[in-house]
Amino acid sequence: MTEADRDVFYEAVSAYPNGRSTAARLALTAREQGYGGVVLRTDPDRETAVGPANPTEIADADGIDAVDGVEIRTDSPGSASGALGEHRAEHTLVILAGGTGEMNRFAAEEPRIDVLARPMAGRGDVDHVVARAAARNGVRIEFDFSSVLRTSGGRRVRAVSDLRKLRELVGKYDVPYVVSAGAGSHLELRAPRELAAVGEVIGFPREAVLEGLSEWGRLAARNRDLQGGSFIEPGVRVESYDEES
């Protein structure tokens, strides 16, 4: 990893009122740790966040990219589908929290979803059907490091073995993926190199972790381009006419 690579790493964070730090504080700390951007997992039900600055203000003040994302947390595909229709056009990134077989399956089969977060949380599980569907629809599966970093004992052992299972499936079916420490406060953020080091200990190749961190940034850039107005359909875009060329 060289200095020039620093800006490509992104981390997805839960900011106040869901987390214990505001988006601006998380962004400030993330920049110090070498991230190029943060994805804000806004909760649509608590979107009327008090006080905190919006992504553009944060980007201007802290010199770090702040991506306007939304994390849909429901337990039924029906209400998730409704929320999806409502938020897809408004936000750059749409993340769906998995954690049950039903929700994981729904997310994997829905191309409008960018990221399936925490698929192994709770009683959630991912099988070859979900993995194949996610690969086909371009839904990124998230490797959530939060339990490895912040729990211990049996819970952590289960989290590590879940990550291993997920890693094997993702490798087998070539599923796109993202990596996150699932930070809810600026104290829970860990730098890209630290996450890569932890990943190495639990069996991830170092490059895979860094790749997963930069995937957030690539996703954000792609969606901004698609939502930017110059994009009409694949292969067709509106561009300003340059007379000299």
Next chain:
Amino acid sequence: MCALPKHLRPRWRYLAVGIERPPDSSLDRRTFQRALWAAARELLGDPGSADCDPTVMRFRFDEEGRTGEAIVRVRRNERERGRAALACVSDIGDEPVGLHVRGTSGTIRSCEERHLRGRSDSGSEMTVIFGGVDRPARKRGGERVDVHTEEGWVGATALDIETETSDREQRE
């Protein structure tokens, strides 16, 4: 016992670590060292932890600003595993702790010179308007402000708050 000849001595690498804690929590060298050993043992196991041997060489924690710095020594070829153990120190004494490896060096002296910053700005108490309500807060270095709410301390920056004085100026 006589000292080992130089070419037989273990080679070390020194990690400069930045520490941050929420207001109202403290940290001393022994507690930090114990938490680091515990994290290394849990993550790397006994043999891995013995190989890595993370030892706190320098430690400073500023009670006012709730930030600190440490230099942690690890065996030279175990640098990445030491980094992983540090990343897994998430709580000390039921309060969260933020750790960040600022850099590594081959000697303590160059580690201090290159990566340690000395005393941080001490925190000052103030009242801020956060989410439309007056709340007690502590200012930290730079733009950082910690605001006390019903749910505990919330990390914020100058962007998120209005200070009492600036608010009054606006009204006038």
